[in-house]
Amino acid sequence: METKFAVKIDDLTVAYDYKPVLWDIDLAIPEGVLMAIVGPNGAGKSTLIKAILGIIKPIAGSVSIYDQPYEKQRKLVAYVPQKGTVDWDFPTTALDVVMMGTYGDLGWIKRPGQKEKKASLEALEKVGMLSFKNRQISQLSGGQQQRVFLARALVQNASIYFMDEPFQGVDASTEIAIINILKELRKAGKTLIVVHHDLQTVPEYFDWVTFLNVKKIATGPVKEIFNDDNLTKTYGINYKVAINK
């Protein structure tokens, strides 16, 4: 069977002030995988996602989402930025943050109505945060804030989900709740691309992995390529990880 690719990246190079952060990346992400992007700090993991989503302009290369440029496929894509990139003291509630996920479908000027509110409440319910819907976002714990972010991505009802470190600073029960939702999404045929830090959990959580350190080191099924050789190539030190087979 021919593989359908959700995301295709060709010769992508991104630089900040002439210093390449991503160098000549070729990457094809098959539809329906739950993929981890791993690599050391400064490897360009967040930058890769931002470049795919057009938040950062690359100096070379191209990105396509289901064979079309991102600008034409916005509605197929949901994005969970790193939790630390927003101001959690912003005067708004959990429900309101989730509603922001509906803005993309609405487009300019049109306001969210009852339909959007209902969808947002359902998304909050799915992440176990319904009882916190009216709570001001600064009054939520780190794990709860991350769940709100996930609910906001769910409400976008996308085909491809990009998540930047969704497990950062969350408690164990939130981590389990989030990974279960991600696995459920994959079962529903969605493609998920997750920047991930905890190498120990890669084999357990993901079925696809990309090793990144400015250049792409390797990409493929976790079972085949998640090994000490690639880890050493990526992290530059002898890396031994216990992988349960």
Next chain:
Amino acid sequence: MTSPQIEIQLIAVVVAIACAIPGVFLVLRKMALISDAISHSILPGIVIGFFITQDLNSPFLILLAALTGLLTVVLVEIIQKTGLVKEDTAIGLVFPMLFSVGVIMIAKNANDVHLDVDAVLLGELAFAPFDRLLISGMDLGPKSLWVMGVVLLITVFLLFMFFKELKVSTFDSGLSSALGFSPILMHYGLMSVSSITVVGAFDAVGAILVVALMIAPAATAYLLTNDLKKMLWISIALGVFSAVAGYWFAHFIDASISGSMTTVLGIVFLGVYLFAPQKGLISVLYRQKQQRTEVSLLTFLLHLNNHSEENERHLNHLNEHINWQKVRAKTVVELGVKNNLITIKHDVVSLTEKGNDFTKLALEYIITNKDEKIEHMKEDFFLFRG
């Protein structure tokens, strides 16, 4: 009230509202300083515009000056992007430069131009009613009321149309960009509105005080609410209040109207800063005191949990054993009894069943840091409310 008095107050109210709306977003975007920069660096734009039009309320002058405001923003960003200096330094470099160019231009032409630095910096609301809008001989009211009225209408219209876009780009520029609402476009849109508002308002309240009208109501409202829409309404209400109260304060002590308005704003902010129910200083201090007591109570409960021997739990030994002052020990014990966490029999303190459960949950929380364990306890205790 005479009709000029009504007109002055009307202008003040319109200026205050027009400033309060962009002010909310500037404060939330942590860009308060930029409004200060804009308010100063529009000076050369105003001077050049005035040379050409000879009319401080001409739309052409306003546009030209607003462009100088945008130029400030662009220059600050260019300098900042070099990575050689931080944003505050870049702001500090750009606006005094542009401002001083304006000052020199005024000084060189002071003899034949009806414009001086004082008027630019402080404005004079009291004179606003003298400059009338006349169309084919008909008196349509003060010009500055018309100018600011139009500015306010544009602001309200844009706010109404792009409220959701402004909100999402302010809160999360990454998501905003991914959704297709360009944060850069929103940024420059807000900067343009701010520039136009500052230019329109400077004639009435002056370049320095216009900053206060933008920032103070928003900063005050921020302390009073957790809702963006309410924050906008509260800012507007505070602006209107300070405009009217400031006018009568100035009338009473025979002083500058704009100065009085800003003073009122300052006093209102101080009051809210002290007495706001959630974020105010007094309520924060009170909460900290409560938290200290509760931490003490928790320590005490853990102590009781650890020791079954009676001499460790005797009231008279509290001071020795956990080294507390009498007053503190008394507050802690009273709080424990009030919440049915402990009982006292013959001066010996024991944990109640509730106290036992509470201690266990608290211990578990401290160890695991899992929030859901203590959700129901949050009602009784400040300590767990983050």
